[in-house]
Amino acid sequence: MPDDYYPWGGEFIVCNHKGCVAVVILNLDYIPSENVAIYGWLKTENIGIEKIVANVISNPNIRYIVVCGDDIRGHRSGLSLIALNKNGIDRNNKIIGARGAIPYIENLNNEAIKRFQNQIEIIDLIGVSDKKIIKRKIDEYIKKSPPSFGKPYYAIKIKQKNEINLDDKRVIHSKIKINYLGKIVKRGE
Amino acid sequence: MFSFTKDQRIFEISGVKIGGQPGVYPTVLIGGLFFKGEPDFIKAENQIKDMLGLTKKLGNPSIPDFFIRKEQYIEKILNFIDKKIPKRQPFSIDIIEPDLKIKTLQLLDDKGLLQRTIYNSIHIGITNEERDALKNHTPNMAIIVAFNPKDKSPDGKIEILENGANLIDNGLINLTKKLGVKKILVDTAAMAPGDYSGAAIAAIPVIKEEMGLPTGCAIHNVVEKSKWLDDFKSIRKQVDASSNINIPMFGGDFTIYGPINNSNTVFPMIAWQDILISEYVENYFGISPDDSHPRRKLF
Numbered sequence: 256m257p258d259d260y261y262p263w264g265g266e267f268i269v270c271n272h273k274g275c276v277a278v279v280i281l282n283l284d285y286i287p288s289e290n291v292a293i294y295g296w297l298k299t300e301n302i303g304i305e306k307i308v309a310n311v312i313s314n315p316n317i318r319y320i321v322v323c324g325d326d327i328r329g330h331r332s333g334l335s336l337i338a339l340n341k342n343g344i345d346r347n348n349k350i351i352g353a354r355g356a357i358p359y360i361e362n363l364n365n366e367a368i369k370r371f372q373n374q375i376e377i378i379d380l381i382g383v384s385d386k387k388i389i390k391r392k393i394d395e396y397i398k399k400s401p402p403s404f405g406k407p408y409y410a411i412k413i414k415q416k417n418e419i420n421l422d423d424k425r426v427i428h429s430k431i432k433i434n435y436l437g438k439i440v441k442r443g444e
Numbered sequence: 445m446f447s448f449t450k451d452q453r454i455f456e457i458s459g460v461k462i463g464g465q466p467g468v469y470p471t472v473l474i475g476g477l478f479f480k481g482e483p484d485f486i487k488a489e490n491q492i493k494d495m496l497g498l499t500k501k502l503g504n505p506s507i508p509d510f511f512i513r514k515e516q517y518i519e520k521i522l523n524f525i526d527k528k529i530p531k532r533q534p535f536s537i538d539i540i541e542p543d544l545k546i547k548t549l550q551l552l553d554d555k556g557l558l559q560r561t562i563y564n565s566i567h568i569g570i571t572n573e574e575r576d577a578l579k580n581h582t583p584n585m586a587i588i589v590a591f592n593p594k595d596k597s598p599d600g601k602i603e604i605l606e607n608g609a610n611l612i613d614n615g616l617i618n619l620t621k622k623l624g625v626k627k628i629l630v631d632t633a634a635m636a637p638g639d640y641s642g643a644a645i646a647a648i649p650v651i652k653e654e655m656g657l658p659t660g661c662a663i664h665n666v667v668e669k670s671k672w673l674d675d676f677k678s679i680r681k682q683v684d685a686s687s688n689i690n691i692p693m694f695g696g697d698f699t700i701y702g703p704i705n706n707s708n709t710v711f712p713m714i715a716w717q718d719i720l721i722s723e724y725v726e727n728y729f730g731i732s733p734d735d736s737h738p739r740r741k742l743f
Contacts, residue, residue: 266671437728441654
């Protein structure tokens with residue numbers, strides 16, 4: 256559930272707010288220890304990644320993301336997350352170097368992405384399913400105990416423009432309406 | 445319940461008609477065979493038999509949707525389709541990985557199955573290699589997913605279909621036609637709960653009135669992603685099945701309803717809904733149901 260630290264809801268569990276490690280789980284049945292800041296599951300290479308970015312830059316204590324498990328087939332969401340951290344996005348908001356199906360970041364501004372790149376180092380354990388290895392790596396990075404990145408950054412969801420002013424009470428959508436005969440017709444025709 | 449002013453396209457694949465004004469043809473039901481791990485073809489054959497039995501009884505056409513995860517399963521699944529499902533039965537193939545899509549198209553062609561194939565799907569992530577493969581091995585029909593990561597509203601979905609929304613060089617409809625696929629189904633791209641999920645339903649009449657193409661979606665995906673429904677496990681399946689009612693209610697033509705083992709619940713629900721719609725539109729608009737319609741079958 257969203258809270259002050261993690262404003263965008265998603266499939267994640269909050270643990271230690273002061274923790275410096277977040278864990279992103281791909282295709283793997285794994286529960287990290289309570290020492291991590293937050294852990295959750297990543298499925299999609301667009302909205303899923305947007306939520307992770309928003310929910311780590313809002314907690315400046317998080318400095319590392321450990322990505323583990325087999326990547327999501329076709330979506331390649333884990334690799335897309337790493338590519339975003341490394342390369343950012345192009346003019347069309349596509350994650351540079353991502354090879355998933357639809358790796359577009361549309362709900363975060365450039366500042367949020369820059370912040371993600373500067374605040375977070377990603378530890379790539381994609382393809383690793385051995386829980387002992389994953390735990391060892393998480394513990395190693397927790398021990399580094401880096402300083403907080405400063406103030407939280409709250410990414411604003413980019414809202415769609417809505418300039419529709421409708422007085423028709425039977426409207427379905429700005430492009431169509433139901434006329435008095437019960438027929439769907441285009442507006443303005 | 446309503447009818448559209450715009451002429452509605454009706455496409456046929458191997459005897460199954462999809463599209464048109466609400467109340468003419470029954471809602472087409474697309475059920476998934478996801479094969480976790482090694483495909484269990486005995487189970488799949490039985491599930492498809494059950495699905496086709498429901499079609500025979502109720503009238504709503506069945507499209508088994510074969511999800512292919514790994515290269516090693518392509519040939520096995522296509523052999524199963526070739527040998528074990530009825531010879532005229534249309535089917536769809538549902539693949540995420542572009543490389544697998546390309547290999548599957550080639551093999552579908554080799555086996556002479558493209559005329560019965562609904563390609564699921566074309567979206568903005570289409571690669572150049574996939575385009576070439578579609579040109580060379582063109583399926584009879586394709587589902588286009590109107591997913592627009594910039595704008596998930598009905599307007600955004602239309603933009604992606606019409607002009608690609610600057611995310612791709614062409615609108616998806618034109619792009620698909622240029623590849624040689626003439627029969628297009630529009631999937632309105634149902635999103636997760638909390639992420640404008642209702643827009644997939646609202647977009648159905650908008651796209652039908654704008655483009656006249658057969659339209660539907662996988663509204664099941666919204667239910668599948670709901671977390672709070674975990675607190676209501678006993679009702680989850682009913683919510684899942686009944687969410688499909690929204691599609692014919694909003695004028696849609698097909699539903700991708702999730703796992704094929706939901707067929708027993710989904711088919712009668714949708715047949716029931718189709719009957720309600722038909723009764724009204726025939727009386728009010730004079731639109732008669734086709735002979736295959738559940739209203740003809742059950743009354």
